[in-house]
Amino acid sequence: MKIHSFKTNESGLNRFFGPLEARIMHILWNGPEMAIKDVQVRLAKEQAINFNTVMTVMNRLVDKGVLRKRAEGRISLFQPTQSLEQFLETQSKELTNDLLEEFGPLVVNHMLDALEEADPALIEQLEQKIQALKKER
Amino acid sequence: MKIHSFKTNESGLNRFFGPLEARIMHILWNGPEMAIKDVQVRLAKEQAINFNTVMTVMNRLVDKGVLRKRAEGRISLFQPTQSLEQFLETQSKELTNDLLEEFGPLVVNHMLDALEEADPALIEQLEQKIQALKKER
DNA sequence: CACCTCACACTACCAATTGTAATGTTCGCA
DNA sequence: TGCGAACATTACAATTGGTAGTGTGAGGTG
Numbered sequence: 001m002k003i004h005s006f007k008t009n010e011s012g013l014n015r016f017f018g019p020l021e022a023r024i025m026h027i028l029w030n031g032p033e034m035a036i037k038d039v040q041v042r043l044a045k046e047q048a049i050n051f052n053t054v055m056t057v058m059n060r061l062v063d064k065g066v067l068r069k070r071a072e073g074r075i076s077l078f079q080p081t082q083s084l085e086q087f088l089e090t091q092s093k094e095l096t097n098d099l100l101e102e103f104g105p106l107v108v109n110h111m112l113d114a115l116e117e118a119d120p121a122l123i124e125q126l127e128q129k130i131q132a133l134k135k136e137r
Numbered sequence: 138m139k140i141h142s143f144k145t146n147e148s149g150l151n152r153f154f155g156p157l158e159a160r161i162m163h164i165l166w167n168g169p170e171m172a173i174k175d176v177q178v179r180l181a182k183e184q185a186i187n188f189n190t191v192m193t194v195m196n197r198l199v200d201k202g203v204l205r206k207r208a209e210g211r212i213s214l215f216q217p218t219q220s221l222e223q224f225l226e227t228q229s230k231e232l233t234n235d236l237l238e239e240f241g242p243l244v245v246n247h248m249l250d251a252l253e254e255a256d257p258a259l260i261e262q263l264e265q266k267i268q269a270l271k272k273e274r
Numbered sequence: 275c276a277c278c279t280c281a282c283a284c285t286a287c288c289a290a291t292t293g294t295a296a297t298g299t300t301c302g303c304a
Numbered sequence: 305t306g307c308g309a310a311c312a313t314t315a316c317a318a319t320t321g322g323t324a325g326t327g328t329g330a331g332g333t334g
Contacts, residue, residue: 004146008235009139015239018292036310053294055311060292074301075310092240096247098145099236100255102152103229108259110233111248112266118237122245127267129249130260155321173281190323192282197321211330212281 002065006095016091020057025080028067029087033079139202143232153228157194162217165204166224170216 007015013022027042028034040054058078061067068081082090099107115122144152150159164179165171177191195215198204205218219227236244252259 002146004144006143006145006232006235007141008143008231009141011239015235020293050295051310052296056295057293059312088240088243092236092243093247093251094145095143095232095236096244096251097254098143098152099229099232100251100259102148103225104255105259105262106225106229107233108252108263108266110230111263112270114230114233114237115245116270117234118241122237122242123267123270125242126245126248126263129245130264130267133249133253133260157322187324188281189283189325193324194322196283 003091006091018057020053021061024054024057024061025066028078028080029084033070033077035075035077037075039078140228143228155194157190158198161191161194161198162203165215165217166221170207170214172212172214174212176215 003016005016013025016022017025023043024039027039031038031042036051036055036058039058040049040051043049043054058067059069062069062078066081066087067078070077070079080087112123115126140153142153150162153159154162160180161176164176168175168179173188173192173195176195177186177188180186180191195204196206199206199215203218203224204215207214207216217224249260252263
């Protein structure tokens with residue numbers, strides 16, 4: 001399975017995951033390989049949460065392919081299948097492709113506006129890349 | 138209400154709508170203001186479909202703000218609140234902004250690759266726009 | 275005038291997704 | 305040898321989208 005929806009009314013990891021899923025991924029991405037208990041304890045620091053709830057969601061994340069589960073004796077250790085950077089890289093690439101594929105020229109028109117608003121320096125960066133690409137040929 | 142999610146595993150209008158919703162929007166965007174019956178008849182040409190099913194989904198689309206409903210005597214006429222062009226414009230803009238906001242420089246790195254793959258001419262177009270923007274200042 | 279039909283409203287059910295949690299099972303160790 | 309921790313199984317609730325039955329009201333026709 002994979003991520004197949006990008007939520008426009010959320011932000012951060014919540015764009016890709018449900019709220020509990022997102023908190024779990026956040027923990028796993030900012031720490032070492034962990035057992036369910038470890039995750040549950042960390043979550044419980046903010047909000048009491050049932051162990052089984054955490055287990056269910058984590059196993060679902062395994063089914064989705066974003067977590068890897070490994071048996072270590074009688075406990076299971078979990079870690080993301082991709083680093084956060086890889087994940088964002090993959091997602092942003094996929095979304096960029098999808099956007100271009102779906103909207104083509106329309107998106108090009110927005111890119112500059114969006115870039116300027118987000119960070120004008122990015123426009124420079126983009127131009128550099130275009131120049132580099134041209135030289136290549 | 139509005140569109141909250143962009144599906145990466147679908148294409149076309151199905152990225153924004155459920156399958157039946159998408160077919161309904163397609164019809165409404167490619168024809169005049171219509172009654173439920175009109176839409177149902179058109180849909181039924183491909184697949185038998187219950188009048189009430191169509192009505193329910195169309196009313197939900199009104200709730201979501203993508204259709205406008207207008208009483209004409211005892212029948213209701215429906216039409217999109219935005220033209221298809223406006224809708225795609227809005228969506229692509231929103232998504233582009235979201236993407237930049239969420240990923241910033243990461244997306245810039247992908248844009249060229251994506252552009253090149255989608256249509257190399259778009260890169261030209263983008264460069265033109267950058268030049269135009271520079272002159273402006 | 276009674277009635278029938280048609281358009282619409284209301285309500286409900288199903289499947290999938292996500293959060294929640296009770297109950298059941300297994301296995302190591304005290 | 306039986307307890308407790310970790311895991312498995314199962315299920316329920318809310319939400320979203322597809323489906324459709326039943327109820328209501330208004331207009332035309334016999």
